[in-house]
Amino acid sequence: MTADELCFLTAREMADLVRTGQVSAVELVRAHLDRIDAVNPAVNAIVTLVPEQALADAARADEARSAGRPLGPLHGIPVAHKDTHRTAGIRTTYGSRIFADHVPDDDELVVTRIRAAGAITIGKTNVPEFAAGSHTYNEVFGLTRNPYALDRSAGGSSGGAAAALACGMQPLADGNDMGGSLRNPASFCNVVGLRPTAGRVPQYPSVLPWSSLTVPGPMARSVDDLALLLSVIAGPDPRCPISLADDPRTLDGPLEVDLHGVRVAWAPDLGGAVALDPAVADVLARQVGVLEGLGCVVVEDHPDLSGADEVFRTLRAWQFQLAYGELLDAHRDLVKPSLAANIEAGRELRAEDVARAEGMRGELWERMHAFFAGYDVLVAAVSPVPPFDARLEYPCLPAAGDGGAAGGAGYLDWMRLAYWISATGCPALSVPAGFSGDGLPVGMQIVGPPGADRRVLEIGHMFETSTGHGRRRPPVVDATAAAVAGGESR
Structure with a gap:
């Protein structure tokens, strides 16, 4: 097995090789x-x-195995953490010039759990400034490029994590999701990302510990590996008041299930959230047959998501002004304009605006609960567009299309398919669904009722197993391998 082949094994395979001594943690790192x-x-x-540091930690991991000490489920596996997650002794910039040299004293909870499971920290992955927006660039580290087309966006805010997964630089990745930050980059980079049910993965520390708008979650190259990481980072923590008490071990284990009779609501544009690019619509249309071939009963239907836009935008602005308002006052010249506008929008909110949003969110929750009485999952696009020009901050959508789907040229408009689901509190998985005519990845979003994370993973696993879209490697990987081989031949 070559080193490149080793890097594209599943996380489970890597862990087994290290656990049995066939490959050392040092070799893997x-x-x-x-x-x-x-x-x-x-x-x-x-x-x-x-x-x-990574090689020293890997050597200690090998010593622990040799000594017969208990090994965690991620023992010896290299992981780079999202640069918005605090890492003790390792620079954490949040993609901001304000924190360009910031080195925390302690780990964030999700990092603590991953490292406690035996993973080896190798570094940090790129993010947009304070994870604001679904395109990964900042003035500290620059732009993260899509490995399937270097002139296109890798998505965000976990764009660095998604690109690193696709390129074999790590087998697992942590992230978080407010308006699509785990799902959009997974869709753009042909990997998988899960926005879990709020509280499934506890968040600590947090300026809004009772809020469920932003949730930590896992990314991987396969749903099976994602379930492994989810079982590590999930589980209750007393410092997170909304954390779920469920045993995280129930999230892992074999995901092979019989899908005959599973009821799927098919709504690529969520009933008019946004106009789909024809390339995305064409790829998704072909997946109906895949789901039906697995035994699912697919019905064109969608929930009533009225109010989701106002709910998300209001609560997001309120959260941004609370988290970053003082930083804006102190360092306005170091904050990107779109983020500053989000913060200022939060400052303009009145008490009745927030109260209205919370009330509408409660109504949305009730409607989703009623909708899922008739369906097991809802399936939609993740993004209305394939990976867009990396020189843009965000894509401008076409005007409203047939059926009344909304267009828009704003900072958040193109992200509606992801953030409308965020407003519902439902778990949502982005899984590779195929490629556009010019080879760009397109993801499919599988949404379940709150708490049904395991069911969403099972359906996603069966879908990806039947299609194999996630096994397609990006051109940058092949080009690099060819260049290395050419250099060796000379």
């Missing part, structure tokens, strides 16, 4: 560091690297 060295300059996914 070194293989990934070599891959980062070869591929990362093209995509700029991993922005802070700690190779000496």
